[in-house]
Amino acid sequence: MIDMQEPIPYLDLNAQHRSLRRELIRAIDAVFASSAFAGGTFVERFEKAFADYCGCRHAIGVGSGTDALWLALQAVGVGPGDEVITVPNSFFATAEAITVCGARPVFVDVDEATLTLDPKKLEAAITPRTKAVVPVHLFGQIADMNPINRIADRHGLSVIEDAAQGHGASYHGRRAGGLGRAGCFSFYPGKNLGAAGEAGAVTTNDDDLAARVRMLRDHGQARKHDHQLVGWNGRMDGVQAAVLEVKLRHLDTWTQRRRERAYAYQELISRVPGLRAPTEAHSARHVYHIYGVRCDGRDDLLRHLSKHNVGCAIHYPRPIHLQPAYHDLGYGEGCFPVSEQAANQLLSLPLYPELGMEKLQRVATLIADWHDGQAMARQRETSPNRLATDAALGG
Numbered sequence: 001m002i003d004m005q006e007p008i009p010y011l012d013l014n015a016q017h018r019s020l021r022r023e024l025i026r027a028i029d030a031v032f033a034s035s036a037f038a039g040g041t042f043v044e045r046f047e048k049a050f051a052d053y054c055g056c057r058h059a060i061g062v063g064s065g066t067d068a069l070w071l072a073l074q075a076v077g078v079g080p081g082d083e084v085i086t087v088p089n090s091f092f093a094t095a096e097a098i099t100v101c102g103a104r105p106v107f108v109d110v111d112e113a114t115l116t117l118d119p120k121k122l123e124a125a126i127t128p129r130t131k132a133v134v135p136v137h138l139f140g141q142i143a144d145m146n147p148i149n150r151i152a153d154r155h156g157l158s159v160i161e162d163a164a165q166g167h168g169a170s171y172h173g174r175r176a177g178g179l180g181r182a183g184c185f186s187f188y189p190g191k192n193l194g195a196a197g198e199a200g201a202v203t204t205n206d207d208d209l210a211a212r213v214r215m216l217r218d219h220g221q222a223r224k225h226d227h228q229l230v231g232w233n234g235r236m237d238g239v240q241a242a243v244l245e246v247k248l249r250h251l252d253t254w255t256q257r258r259r260e261r262a263y264a265y266q267e268l269i270s271r272v273p274g275l276r277a278p279t280e281a282h283s284a285r286h287v288y289h290i291y292g293v294r295c296d297g298r299d300d301l302l303r304h305l306s307k308h309n310v311g312c313a314i315h316y317p318r319p320i321h322l323q324p325a326y327h328d329l330g331y332g333e334g335c336f337p338v339s340e341q342a343a344n345q346l347l348s349l350p351l352y353p354e355l356g357m358e359k360l361q362r363v364a365t366l367i368a369d370w371h372d373g374q375a376m377a378r379q380r381e382t383s384p385n386r387l388a389t390d391a392a393l394g395g
């Protein structure tokens with residue numbers, strides 16, 4: 001018997017690190033032994049391994065996923081006066097990187113089923129100022145890249161994948177990071193491949209672009225003291241690279257376990273009316289960074305699960321176009337109905353490779369109980385008995 005009150009955290013990084021502790025400490029020790037702390041051999045080794053993993057010619061290790069987006073946009077020439085198209089239902093950094101380049105984010109709504117950039121809405125948002133498109137592989141599912149690339153090619157736009165949630169996800173058999181002109185990854189600790197701190201990477205098959213990103217992340221230096229460009233300090237740490245190299249070897253196993261758990265949820269949750277499990281598109285192999293279900297009464301369900309010690313999260317409670325920081329862009333409520341509805345309905349359930357199946361079942365049972373409770377409350381409200389009582393009381 002499991003203890004029914006035992007908390008189920010939303011995320012449990014300790015569970016992952018317990019089994020890797022020795023390996024990780026040995027890897028970190030090697031960095032200290034060589035003092036290759038900023039950039040250097042450990043970063044180079046991880047870059048090679050990650051490029052191979054993504055099926056790309058180049059991976060460039062940087063300071064964070066936000067750095068990766070900013071550096072990739074800079075490297076394709078995005079600057080003041082340009083527009084860059086992206087989606088409003090992402091982490092804020094996707095749009096923020098565009099703004100920090102001096103360009104203007106232009107949003108298009110997402111597909112109702114997959115919640116990724118809707119290619120049917122893309123062309124209408126393109127203007128003579130548009131320079132690039134940033135589709136987001138939301139929750140671990142790759143956006144519909146073929147039509148997006150076709151439209152972008154027709155208009156001479158660069159496509160930069162926001163693959164911060166898509167490590168190892170594939171689309172028609174090709175992995176995230178190699179599906180546009182550049183791919184941007186985050187290794188924030190909670191991501192499917194997470195560092196022991198902040199880190200990110202830019203991937204590309206374009207040799208010139210790779211060279212520009214390499215320079216930009218290191219103060220625009222081609223060689224020491226030869227500053228060809230104005231860049232920034234966006235280098236990856238040696239310790240992070242060493243940790244990531246160890247973890248990368250386990251990523252496919254972890255992804256498989258995430259997928260098994262997603263299917264288990266799907267099986268249990270599809271029996272609950274009114275609850276919508278994530279859609280896995282035919283062409284895209286989902287890596288379930290986030291398992292987001294949709295339902296009406298989401299806030300009530302969140303309260304119910306919290307009351308029973310189940311950790312949940314909301315990705316994302318307010319779409320980017322409605323954030324105060326972007327008030328000046330002039331968007332308002334109703335501009336992107338699919339994203340706005342998703343923001344009101346989505347609830348992220350605990351899902352990680354180490355999540356015990358009995359715990360997952362407990363989450364699903366709690367959700368079914370919540371639904372039954374709601375249905376019963378509705379029935380009570382409309383039953384003839386209740387109406388008669390209300391009438392007798394003069395209600």
Ligand SMILES: *Cc1c(COP(=O)(O)O)cnc(C)c1O
Nearest residue numbers: 064065066091093164186187188
């Ligand atoms: C995490 C994330 C980022 C930012 O990555 P950081 O490493 O935290 O800077 C950008 N876009 C998306 C979609 C993300 O999930």
